[in-house]
Amino acid sequence: MEKSKVYFTENISSEALEEIYEKLNINLKPKVAVKLSTGEPGGHNFLQPAMIKGLVQKVNGTIVECNTAYGGKRCNSKDHWKVMKEHGFMAIAPCDIMDENGELALPVIGGKHLKENYVGKNLKNYNSILMLSHFKGHAMGGFGGALKNMSIGVASSRGKLNIHGAGKQGWSSNQNAFLESMAEACKAVMDYMGKENIVYINVANRLSVDCDCDNNPDEPRMADIGIFASTDPVAIDQACVDAVYNSPDPGKSYLIKRMESRNGIHTVEEAAALGLGNREYEIIKL
Numbered sequence: 001m002e003k004s005k006v007y008f009t010e011n012i013s014s015e016a017l018e019e020i021y022e023k024l025n026i027n028l029k030p031k032v033a034v035k036l037s038t039g040e041p042g043g044h045n046f047l048q049p050a051m052i053k054g055l056v057q058k059v060n061g062t063i064v065e066c067n068t069a070y071g072g073k074r075c076n077s078k079d080h081w082k083v084m085k086e087h088g089f090m091a092i093a094p095c096d097i098m099d100e101n102g103e104l105a106l107p108v109i110g111g112k113h114l115k116e117n118y119v120g121k122n123l124k125n126y127n128s129i130l131m132l133s134h135f136k137g138h139a140m141g142g143f144g145g146a147l148k149n150m151s152i153g154v155a156s157s158r159g160k161l162n163i164h165g166a167g168k169q170g171w172s173s174n175q176n177a178f179l180e181s182m183a184e185a186c187k188a189v190m191d192y193m194g195k196e197n198i199v200y201i202n203v204a205n206r207l208s209v210d211c212d213c214d215n216n217p218d219e220p221r222m223a224d225i226g227i228f229a230s231t232d233p234v235a236i237d238q239a240c241v242d243a244v245y246n247s248p249d250p251g252k253s254y255l256i257k258r259m260e261s262r263n264g265i266h267t268v269e270e271a272a273a274l275g276l277g278n279r280e281y282e283i284i285k286l
Contacts, residue, residue, distance in 0.1 A: 004282070020227050020229040028059055037065070066160075138211040141178075142258060142259040142260070142263060151189070155185060184274065186233065190276060203227050204228065205224040209254055225240075
């Protein structure tokens with residue numbers, strides 16, 4: 001199998017985001033959904049509107065999210081809209097809480113755990129997706145990048161519990177089953193949208209061990225790495241994980257411990273096994 005291309009720049013800026021997207025040489029079909037995390041109030045590591053504004057507007061995108069499956073300020077649409085406004089996203093682009101008016105059941109073909117993946121109903125209104133992810137640690141998944149954003153992120157509230165419960169509503173005690181279910185949910189989204197209609201950008205900055213869904217995240221212990229872009233979600237997440245391991249920053253040990261304690265790489269392994277992408281990649285530096 002030919003290695004996947006992953007573009008990389010150490011420059012973390014709005015200009016660099018636009019430049020790395022251009023390098024992909026992909027024209028996303030109009031009605032572009034820009035999937036990102038709007039961030040739990042109290043947290044401050046989420047991708048900032050000022051940085052992403054140029055790229056979101058360049059693709060004429062709509063910022064999309066779904067409600068969470070835990071308590072907090074984003075578990076219902078009324079409060080979630082307030083967060084999106086307070087965090088500045090509504091000032092830069094149209095926004096959409098995709099499961100505000102229901103969900104869509106996508107079939108999961110070839111999965112071990114999921115038969116269906118429940119996503120926000122409004123996904124049907126878009127023809128392409130820019131998966132714009134903040135790469136960082138995660139208390140349950142080990143780390144969050146493109147695959148987590150496409151699985152948990154696109155899932156409705158019920159869909160999130162379906163993934164966490166490995167096909168049942170709730171929180172699975174089987175960690176690998178949960179990680180495998182995330183990969184299966186990704187497959188459902190990719191099958192529905194078409195692989196060619198999704199591109200992935202991971203911004204590896206503010207590298208906390210905690211995710212943007214945490215209202216009191218641990219401060220980052222290591223320096224920012226840069227921006228990665230690819231048409232392959234497996235390759236881009238693998239590249240980000242490898243970049244953490246290869247960083248000269250001794251503070252990386254905290255993030256590595258988080259990733260390994262949750263067996264986070266297993267999501268990447270399972271996504272590759274499902275044919276979603278290639279763990280072998282070539283880094284192309286800007």
